[in-house]
Amino acid sequence: MSQSEIERDFPALGQGDYQINSAQDFNYNCLAFALGDSSQWWEPPRGFGGYWPDGFSQDLSITTVISILGLHGFKFELPSSQVPVGEAIAIYAIGDEWTHFAKFSNGQWASKLGDGHDIVHHALDSLEGSLYGKVVKILTRSDGALKS
Amino acid sequence: MLANQWRNDTRHLSLISKKVMHQAYFRIMGMGPAVVPLLLEELRDRPAHWFTALKATTNVDPAPQGSSSSEARQAWLDWGRGRGLLN
Numbered sequence: 001m002s003q004s005e006i007e008r009d010f011p012a013l014g015q016g017d018y019q020i021n022s023a024q025d026f027n028y029n030c031l032a033f034a035l036g037d038s039s040q041w042w043e044p045p046r047g048f049g050g051y052w053p054d055g056f057s058q059d060l061s062i063t064t065v066i067s068i069l070g071l072h073g074f075k076f077e078l079p080s081s082q083v084p085v086g087e088a089i090a091i092y093a094i095g096d097e098w099t100h101f102a103k104f105s106n107g108q109w110a111s112k113l114g115d116g117h118d119i120v121h122h123a124l125d126s127l128e129g130s131l132y133g134k135v136v137k138i139l140t141r142s143d144g145a146l147k148s
Numbered sequence: 149m150l151a152n153q154w155r156n157d158t159r160h161l162s163l164i165s166k167k168v169m170h171q172a173y174f175r176i177m178g179m180g181p182a183v184v185p186l187l188l189e190e191l192r193d194r195p196a197h198w199f200t201a202l203k204a205t206t207n208v209d210p211a212p213q214g215s216s217s218s219e220a221r222q223a224w225l226d227w228g229r230g231r232g233l234l235n
Binding site: 005006009010026027029030031039040041043050060098099100101113114115116131132 | 156158159160161162163164165167195196197216217218
């Protein structure tokens with residue numbers, strides 16, 4: 001059931017392209033997952049349904065979330081053609097608003113899909129489409145730590 | 149039926165604010181207090197973000213501020229059982 005739901009919502013994600021890594025959980029979303037928090041749902045405005053850090057605009061803009069990611073050390077932009085070394089976070093967006101985040105660690109990309117499962121996926125573009133739009137930025141913790 | 153439609157269409161959205169803007173969610177909220185026992189059953193059996201609809205149809209919020217989704221779910225289930233709305 002869960003696999004068919006995932007493949008329905010993300011048609012570019014074939015059966016061999018991903019692995020389910022957790023049970024479904026509505027306590028945290030992709031932004032929380034990308035920042036290592038599995039206890040809270042990160043979404044503005046604060047108090048609507050979850051957590052939003054103090055001191056940041058309570059909006060869904062890419063600019064605001066880049067500031068938040070920067071506070072957690074993700075400050076350096078990578079070209080999409082480069083494979084990160086160490087940890088990185090990819091921002092998906094539709095227009096000027098973020099829709100999803102994937103994190104790179106231990107040599108692979110992983111995502112929390114809404115209030116569904118955490119998955120490991122081989123490619124960032126396999127989650128692109130009508131739900132999450134496109135990857136607009138990849139941020140890493142280390143400047144110049146690239147692997148071609 | 150509407151609950152299934154909403155769950156299927158919004159499960160993978162990353163934002164509660166987008167989930168609750170779905171047409172099925174609005175139609176459920178439009179049913180008013182009569183739908184509360186069904187929402188509580190849904191919340192018990194298939195945990196999802198029904199809190200906005202529950203608050204809108206009951207005009208109360210038994211979940212303490214800052215609750216996690218699981219904590220809010222438990223608060224709502226306790227509230228419903230205390231009022232005989234849920235087994």
